[in-house]
Amino acid sequence: MNVSTPSFAQSTWLVAEREVGSKLRSKAYLISTGILFVLALVGVLWGGFSAQSDSRTPVAVTADTVASVADNPALKATEVADAAAARALVQDGTVDAALIPGGTAPFDFTVVAKDSAPTSLLQALSLTPQVELLEPSDVNPGLRYLVALGFGLIFFMAALTFGSTIAQSVVEGKQTRVVELLISAVPVRALLAGKVIGNTILAMGQIIGLAAIAIIGFTVTGQSGLLAGLGAPIAWFTVFFLFGFILLASLFAAAAAMVSRQEDIGSTTTPLTMLVMAPYFLVIFFNDNPLVMTIMSYVPFSAPVGMPVRVFLGDAQWWEPILSLVIMLATCAAAIWVGAKIYENSLLRMGARVKLSEALAG
């Protein structure tokens, strides 16, 4: 018979293993993760291919008008013999429009189109005055919004999914009283640590899966430029998410330990849910506000979203993510300490919700 008192680490790992195993067996979890991965892949591929495909407007030109469209990146010129041949191409739909010689000043050509002239062509041919930007932005605002939204959404979804999972797991143990059996075998803190680690592994699995899909997708579609810009932010996001999630998971577990029934989870976890949703809404509304983004990138609850976005925008100095990470680690340690205290004091108290002051006492 091989029996020995398991160490704290062994007990913790057994609990973590069960958390992961029971989640991986849930069909609902597997299906929703699959859908998430497929959606992410479709999004990345669609974005990549649509950027790659030829979006130039086809036009027919003659020898006399070819100079007007030469070197214009928005147009794809087909040179034909004369105006009649150009008209014929417009008529049969091979091109969207034709430029034929002769016109009113300042133009020396006329645009021929079927029922309306293509806007892109008219814009390309328009005269615009010279523009001087005092603060040119090197990142396209649309892309900035998408990247901010992407990090915000992934953080929000993964943190909420696995935060709720750990909360439910804690209450399930309490509600079924299985916790009374468990704590006669393992220390309460090992139980908490195992639950946090197990759910962190699950959440990180999803985040790393999404990161891999993004990187593979960008590579396959030849978006190496975007990949070079997003590589560092994705890496930082992964690191920040790891500690940010441990922080949230400890608090979710502690909050859930204060109630005894699944129906009551909301009463203690709602403030945490708000905390998880806040970065998502903040980046949507304030991704162009450097002050808000800077504050967000240092507050531990929003740093996993704020800092990678700032790294992507090139706003952050090299030391900033490191400083923010140190703040995060300190907060994380404090959250684990407070969370463990609440968890220990509340775990065996059945019935009515445990008051926060009582949960923190002793």
Place this chain on the structure above:
Amino acid sequence: MLELTGITKSYGTKRVLDDVSFRVGSGRLTGFVGGNGAGKTTTMRIVLGVLGRDGGEVTVDGSPVTAADRRLFGYMPEERGLYPKMRVLEHIVYLARLHGFDKADAASRAEALLVELGLGERLRDNVETLSLGNQQRAQIAAALVHDPQVLILDEPFSGLDPLAVDVVAGVLQARAAQGAAVLFSSHQLDVVERLCDDLVIIAGGTIRAQGTRDALRAAHAQHRYELISRGDLGWLREEPGVSVLSFDGGYALFDIVDADGTDPDDTARRVLQRAVAAGDVASFTPKQPSLAQIFKEVIQ
């Protein structure tokens, strides 16, 4: 040996346990009997350390119980607790591993125990799909899988059919025979009476009686006899020191009552001699008080 000394517990101003002291001997089955709300579950939870106590001490073999000792306890809580979505075998293996068995050992022990408890066909089913009786068996397996030296079982027989009661009783007796100290509570007094070596009776948070089953019976013996004879037993009514409770031709149930300091046993012997002289005695039986009678008497 598990020993409780002077355990007290209050919820607010309500004292639910008052100076609770008793022993659970190794190798013995101890029945813990009391009405609803008497304090059985509270006492058991305090022994397991899932509930704090206000005073008193719990010791094992003379030294205060530590977390390491409790690891060697087996516990079956009153409100059953297993993860509904885990498979039966997997669950028991998990608990065995938490108690320190390696993977292979845990698996073989869990399977053997579940088969012994009659769950051999359901090893790979989810706990939630089992009937209540079978969940109960799984719960007993959860309490026993790590070969505990001290077993604390809260109502292990509730919800079991008579055959299952026998199976579980057999398993518990085997554990006691191997040297475990077994404490179990039950409302089924007939089962307790049949099974246990020792008894602890609790009411209103205080221990009202404790001791071996036989000693308790002797202490509450009421000198009641049943006499069956072919002859007429009418003479019994005039016999000094005898109070007839029930009488029907050749059948009589009577108590020996205290008469001028005469030894009740002498009175009984005299009655038997006269009955034998008067006719054919079919049987003369001292009626032991049932546990239910002792229980009612003790908690009043």
